[in-house]
Amino acid sequence: MATPPALNWSVDNCTIERAMGILGEKWSLVVLREVFSGIRRFDDMRVRTHIPRQVLTNRLNNLVEHGILRREPYREPGSRVRHEYRLTDKGFDLYPVMIALSEWGNRYLADPEGPPIEYAHRDCGAELHLAVTCADGHLIEKRREIQPRPGPGTRPRRPPEGTTRPETANGSA
């Protein structure tokens, strides 16, 4: 084997990495799962998830800071004003991420009786799944059809003087 071409590009500005910087902290996605499921209050999340208080405050604040959740004041009759956490548009756009994770998790990690949460089409009740398509409208069914490649923000990586291995032609796994 020889040098994969990817080695010549830098990935400092990788958006997957940035996304994981926000969502990859422990519990972040669990918090989002809760909000997607209609759980919006601090203590309700605590009760279901057992996330340590401190971590939960921290995650909620981070998610608010990144514009994924917003704090909404509400007042329950006979209580003082409180806040609940709701998804912003940016947060809702994480639906595919949630569905992708749950599809994979359901296939490989579920208990024999199945997963405790599923995502369904409200109108017809059928379960959801993700389809990979391309901008030209083709449906992608086999992974051989998928090709990672340098995008518009690609920058060269300066190799540290004399790191040379013979080139190869094909960069996918």
Added chain:
Amino acid sequence: MATPPALNWSVDNCTIERAMGILGEKWSLVVLREVFSGIRRFDDMRVRTHIPRQVLTNRLNNLVEHGILRREPYREPGSRVRHEYRLTDKGFDLYPVMIALSEWGNRYLADPEGPPIEYAHRDCGAELHLAVTCADGHLIEKRREIQPRPGPGTRPRRPPEGTTRPETANGSA
């Protein structure tokens, strides 16, 4: 507002949570991005990602242990036998997760010039994206059509004696 119905179900066996237990550790998905991009060797990953050695060994081992990567011995002419890391089927099935993250990241987190990596349809070159569909074949375009609900593995949550709030009807965010 009143008790969201989700509060009555347990989420101990949630598959999203389990998936994040594997993929949510710092760097896990970056390692996978590398492998998807054709980077398969320890030091090549180090060079691009600057992941600390110890963490990288640890992540690679975890991913192998969970059957997402496999170690493949190879021998470069004039070197001793080494190992490279390749995706298993289970690993390849994470493609939707990668694409979902990168779509979201590209929309909200990219530099002005764009992302450094994109996923394309090999046959036509067009960029990929994910479509949410339901098992009945409907294309879901609005989040209002998505409904999280208890799945087959749902278990009741034993509420700790006298945690009662009035019920509400609708559980989505």
Added chain:
DNA sequence: CTTGATGAGTCTGTCAACGAGACTTAGCCT
């Protein structure tokens, strides 16, 4: 056969993040 290069680690010590449990605070209710 010795020396050196190289890929892939291990070892050590420091610092940040996580987890458990007790304590705090603001506003409402009796």
Added chain:
DNA sequence: AGGCTAAGTCTCGTTGACAGACTCATCAAG
């Protein structure tokens, strides 16, 4: 006035991340 409750802070011990030096096996050069 006293108590309750949601949502935090505080404290402290444990785990995980990181940096940098060290190890180890193997092959190639001399």
